[in-house]
Amino acid sequence: xxxFCIQCDHVTLSYENQAVVSDLSFTVEEGDYLxxxxxxxxxxxxxxxxxxxxxxxxxxxxxxxEGILRSQIGYVPQQTPVQRDFPAxxxxxxxxxxxxxxxxxxxxxxxxxELAGEKLELLGISELRSKSFRDLSGGQRQRVLLxxxxxxxxxxxxxxxxxxxxxxxxxxxxxxxxxxxxxxxHITVVMVSHAxxxxxxxxxxxxxLSQDSYFYGTPLEYAASRAGQRxxxxxxxxxxxx
Amino acid sequence: MIEYVTRMFSYPFMVRALAVGLLVSLCxxxxxVSLVLKRYSMIGDGLSHVGFGAVAVASxxxxxxxxxxxxxxxxxxxxLLLLGESGRLKGDAATAVxxxxxxxxGVMVMSVSTGMNADVNNYLFGSILAASRQDVAVSVVLSxxxxxxxxxxxxxxxxxxxxxxxxxxxxxxxxxxxxxxxVLTAVVVVLGMRMMGALLISSLIVFPALTAMRLFRSYxxxxxxxxxxxxxxxxxxxxxxxxxxxxxxxSIVVVDMALFGICSFAAWLRRR
Numbered sequence: 001x002x003x004f005c006i007q008c009d010h011v012t013l014s015y016e017n018q019a020v021v022s023d024l025s026f027t028v029e030e031g032d033y034l035x036x037x038x039x040x041x042x043x044x045x046x047x048x049x050x051x052x053x054x055x056x057x058x059x060x061x062x063x064x065x066e067g068i069l070r071s072q073i074g075y076v077p078q079q080t081p082v083q084r085d086f087p088a089x090x091x092x093x094x095x096x097x098x099x100x101x102x103x104x105x106x107x108x109x110x111x112x113x114e115l116a117g118e119k120l121e122l123l124g125i126s127e128l129r130s131k132s133f134r135d136l137s138g139g140q141r142q143r144v145l146l147x148x149x150x151x152x153x154x155x156x157x158x159x160x161x162x163x164x165x166x167x168x169x170x171x172x173x174x175x176x177x178x179x180x181x182x183x184x185x186h187i188t189v190v191m192v193s194h195a196x197x198x199x200x201x202x203x204x205x206x207x208x209l210s211q212d213s214y215f216y217g218t219p220l221e222y223a224a225s226r227a228g229q230r231x232x233x234x235x236x237x238x239x240x241x242x
Numbered sequence: 243m244i245e246y247v248t249r250m251f252s253y254p255f256m257v258r259a260l261a262v263g264l265l266v267s268l269c270x271x272x273x274x275v276s277l278v279l280k281r282y283s284m285i286g287d288g289l290s291h292v293g294f295g296a297v298a299v300a301s302x303x304x305x306x307x308x309x310x311x312x313x314x315x316x317x318x319x320x321x322l323l324l325l326g327e328s329g330r331l332k333g334d335a336a337t338a339v340x341x342x343x344x345x346x347x348g349v350m351v352m353s354v355s356t357g358m359n360a361d362v363n364n365y366l367f368g369s370i371l372a373a374s375r376q377d378v379a380v381s382v383v384l385s386x387x388x389x390x391x392x393x394x395x396x397x398x399x400x401x402x403x404x405x406x407x408x409x410x411x412x413x414x415x416x417x418x419x420x421x422x423x424x425v426l427t428a429v430v431v432v433l434g435m436r437m438m439g440a441l442l443i444s445s446l447i448v449f450p451a452l453t454a455m456r457l458f459r460s461y462x463x464x465x466x467x468x469x470x471x472x473x474x475x476x477x478x479x480x481x482x483x484x485x486x487x488x489x490x491x492x493s494i495v496v497v498d499m500a501l502f503g504i505c506s507f508a509a510w511l512r513r514r
Contacts, residue, residue, distance in 0.1 A: 072412075096400060106396065
């Protein structure tokens with residue numbers, strides 16, 4: 001049997017006694033590529049905070065698989081305006097992803113530098129190394145943040161709408177890159193996504209959240225389900241986005 | 243020119259002012275980069291007003307000003323941080339409440355005890371005569387400590403400044419580093435306050451960082467640039483202050499402003 005990476009068991013997440021996500025159960029297997037989709041305000045980002053351990057569930061449990069430490073989960077955030085004009089080189093940003101293995105020691109060692117160089121190579125952005133983060137295009141920035149998350153992660157990366165604000169071509173490329181990493185490096189991918197078509201086209205599993213229920217299954221099962229058909233029809237009218 | 247500098251150094255109070263000023267400028271520039279990038283620029287201003295209140299109370303009670311002001315301002319920095327996190331009083335509102343409140347208490351205490359005299363003026367606008375021999379010793383020790391802590395935690399502070407959520411998610415104790423930043427800032431504000439003046443000290447934190455960000459594009463070069471601009475601004479400012487008898491704080495800020503203007507213009511030229 002495949003080992004699990006994350007197991008959510010009857011999880012409820014709430015803000016000031018208002019449940020945002022309620023009674024959610026699903027399991028992410030090792031090597032899975034899961035996309036979390038749904039309309040605004042259905043708790044996707046809250047669930048992401050729960051998975052990252054930044055928010056405790058008010059009931060139920062979120063368990064990580066054997067051998068996965070909290071600090072070894074990679075995370076690719078939505079870009080904030082602060083970051084867009086942050087004066088830092090690509091190298092400085094990617095290297096900061098290795099911080100979790102340094103503990104209290106200052107500086108970076110040979111091992112961290114090699115790791116960061118390796119990840120730059122893997123994502124094909126070695127030539128951006130000494131460029132400034134704020135001079136990059138949106139797609140390049142996301143690759144850099146992905147490289148940083150890979151420095152922190154051993155097996156699992158979580159992404160929160162990483163392609164928000166990118167054009168469709170770059171979005172497609174980014175999903176493809178993730179699929180590549182997922183297959184060749186055996187990295188489990190869990191992503192909150194706005195790009196429905198790309199999500200259905202690349203993911204192994206879909207978690208769809210709506211106001212009062214949820215659906216978990218493969219993209220095919222999802223597209224055949226009633227909830228899926230209703231949601232997809234609504235998205236089509238708006239250019240593939242909810 | 244050389245004669246002018248020699249004459250400047252022949253006064254012991256100038257040597258003391260330079261020693262303290264250079265160290266404080268250095269620390270302020272380092273912390274300033276993080277504070278500006280985290281959108282905490284006004285925290286220095288808020289803390290300096292709290293410092294003014296503390297110094298006023300200390301002088302009314304005939305206590306050593308630094309011994310009172312350092313712990314009080316550090317405590318205020320912690321409180322501001324906690325209020326910002328709990329979210330009941332939003333960051334900028336909390337800073338405004340603190341700074342005006344402490345300023346008012348300071349002015350009240352001063353006018354009742356010693357009257358509104360030249361001291362008040364010195365505290366508000368700074369004086370190069372302010373540093374006593376004892377102050378210098380305390381200032382040097384504390385700023386060297388700030389420097390050591392900053393260098394030791396350089397990478398962590400970068401991570402927390404660039405992306406706090408990522409840092410937290412990958413297991414860093416971001417609260418500890420935010421607190422460290424607040425405490426170091428509080429110490430630097432108090433040390434620099436008497437020379438720069440309570441109303442002007444935050445410019446020492448903000449200007450060098452902003453100026454360096456016009457020109458440099460990596461974090462390390464911005465840090466080093468900020469330090470260079472800060473030291474340059476301080477030296478030129480204190481020279482002007484000595485020559486024209488102008489308050490040190492205001493002279494330094496005027497030089498900092500000029501440097502900022504020149505670098506903004508250079509950045510604009512380069513973009514064209």
